[in-house]
Amino acid sequence: MRVVQKFGGSSVANAESIKRVARRIVATKQLGNDVCVIVSAMGDTTDELLDLAQEVSPNPRPRELDMLLTAGERMSAALLAMAINDLGEDARSFTGSQAGVITTARHGDARIIDITPGRIVNALDEGDIVIVAGFQGVSQDTKDVTTLGRGASDTTAVALAAALKAGYCEIYSDVDGVFTADPRVVPEAQQIPEISYEEMMELAASGAKILHLRCVEYARRENVPVHVRSSFSDKPGTWLKDAKDIKKEGRGMENPIITGVAQDKALAKITLVDVPDRPGEASQVFELVAAAGVNVDIIVQNQSISDEAVAITFTLPQDQLAKTIAVLEGAQERIGFRKILADETVGKVSVVGVGMRTTPGVAATFFKALADAGVNVQMISTSEIRISVIVLASDIDKAVRALHTAFGLDGTNAAVVYAGTGR
């Protein structure tokens, strides 16, 4: 079987880590698998290269930044191949371009258009272990080197697994898997053995940092089983699968309605007061904001006190707040709102679970738990398998713990120590 394994920067941070990862890869190969490995840059290499760029240029062109940053994965890929060769297996490293990762030309945040894995298929067929530099590709039009955005080595791995028709894709980091909540907030959080793509997408979109959202989307679209696990232990991690492939008993005897609780602390909130209540007014606001590259999250429109105007409130990433306010102030006269209120820090708490589809009373349990904990709800957003609320930043941890307990997720054993969310 073809197997794809991806190792994050913390798993290849130094020579010793690289040798340990090499032993794991060789063990997988010696079980009779064809192994294709995707590797991130060593430890803090990418940040160090960004610092170096900053020293040279206050505002480097994205094309050149991509040329610089891709050196990081090139180095770790070559070093990992060397370490594997020393263990008696043949390994060959490839850049993203050599591996056939074809992307758009949007430097720094390119999207994979196609994978043309001819060279790596040949190498696998010759019995070699293939090491591919993650996070990078080559643009279809300009043939320039591109990067896929921070954390996108996971996406490279799943895309290659799909292109190679691999049996599964393993994503190794310093975290044991996906938990019912962040164990730093909820010590009783338990590891989830299996989770559906849909649930993982909702968790990723709700602030869980364990996997890149695009990676999960890709896995779902291509139906690639993904195993999220730690490179520091041999324990099984969390499997991402199609919902119909998940064994009920995989969830434990209790079969909970809710799979996990996620939080996001890096949000801000903007309210436009007294927006004229005319059709198209809201779309005008969000077209403006979208054109500035801002990712709006939850939107609520309320009647204002005056009859002819409404209030529009939305959340967005904290680091985009200043830019967004500037854009809106520039358009105040045209849109005709009275003033802007901004809250620099709000939090989002979400519960996710496919069980919600078929279980009545989930919302009641949700809001009662928050009320009992004294948490005030500012905004609400729901999907078929998710409920999210915006709360005071200072209420986030309290809200997460209350929901985790209310939905019966607290384990009988203390959870494994959560080693962080680093890639």
Next chain:
Amino acid sequence: MRVVQKFGGSSVANAESIKRVARRIVATKQLGNDVCVIVSAMGDTTDELLDLAQEVSPNPRPRELDMLLTAGERMSAALLAMAINDLGEDARSFTGSQAGVITTARHGDARIIDITPGRIVNALDEGDIVIVAGFQGVSQDTKDVTTLGRGASDTTAVALAAALKAGYCEIYSDVDGVFTADPRVVPEAQQIPEISYEEMMELAASGAKILHLRCVEYARRENVPVHVRSSFSDKPGTWLKDAKDIKKEGRGMENPIITGVAQDKALAKITLVDVPDRPGEASQVFELVAAAGVNVDIIVQNQSISDEAVAITFTLPQDQLAKTIAVLEGAQERIGFRKILADETVGKVSVVGVGMRTTPGVAATFFKALADAGVNVQMISTSEIRISVIVLASDIDKAVRALHTAFGLDGTNAAVVYAGTGR
């Protein structure tokens, strides 16, 4: 006019140096030239990457080592492009592969087969400054990344200058140019304004470290004028040209017979005692040694005391001595020599000059100078424009100074301080 400029590692050692080099490149561009730049890795990057490889693997495969090391020039090329963009000119960086540097597949010591500079010609035609990562290419057969051997960024530069039909190629380092001798040995050494390719080749082969021998060979074959100069000053350096293009007055009024004196301290000497005096015996010895990858320099065969045997003596790089002795000892019975004598450190002193062709008495002056200085000559080798001798290592500096004076090369002014020979 198209101009090629190459900057060594010491010229781009840190962010400040990169910005200084960027200003020089932009000035060249703003004179109306199309500029293609070849850049080495920053400072000690290549050595640091070699250390990292050593930590991971005692004996890394050359293919993977090339993948690792080429990251160095990729980084400096991207950073240099960023710095130029900040000065208001458009710059684009290219890897060796992107620049069309097609090589043999001999990793770590590949040879340039061809240059297919389509992408860089297009970029130059669009008005961009082109930055090419030196020292690297892509193998014609395997499409793998290759390196051209240490110091070979000079060769990349000259090869690109030839392919681009550039008006000239400037090689920048931390040295002011080519001197009549190493100024650390001879304080009276003078900078040479112009030198022929042939003389420079003889100097490079005789131990002068200022330019890579293959670079000079390439420049001669393609007739590329090369300007060797310092990136730390605006002073003119030394021009390499075809002998017929060198103005007599360029050499100064004295028009010396000898252009320069070179020394090589890193040589060892091996003598095979009592080799049977049969035809083909010597070729058998040197076939063996060549097969082991040893570069034999000077060879002398003498009659031994016994009538049926000869002594064969040759010099070789010090770091190849142990390997060569092992190879010869393994073949002692077959070749039939009696014993091996080895001298771990000998020196070679050479004088080079096209004037030797037409001037009688050069050899007499040469040997009288050494005799007067009390230097004993162990071996002699000559070409049409060079005399080299092997001497005791401890006699090298004395011999160089004596020859420099005897051939009238001592300047009236003290030479500029020689900043080293680093690339």
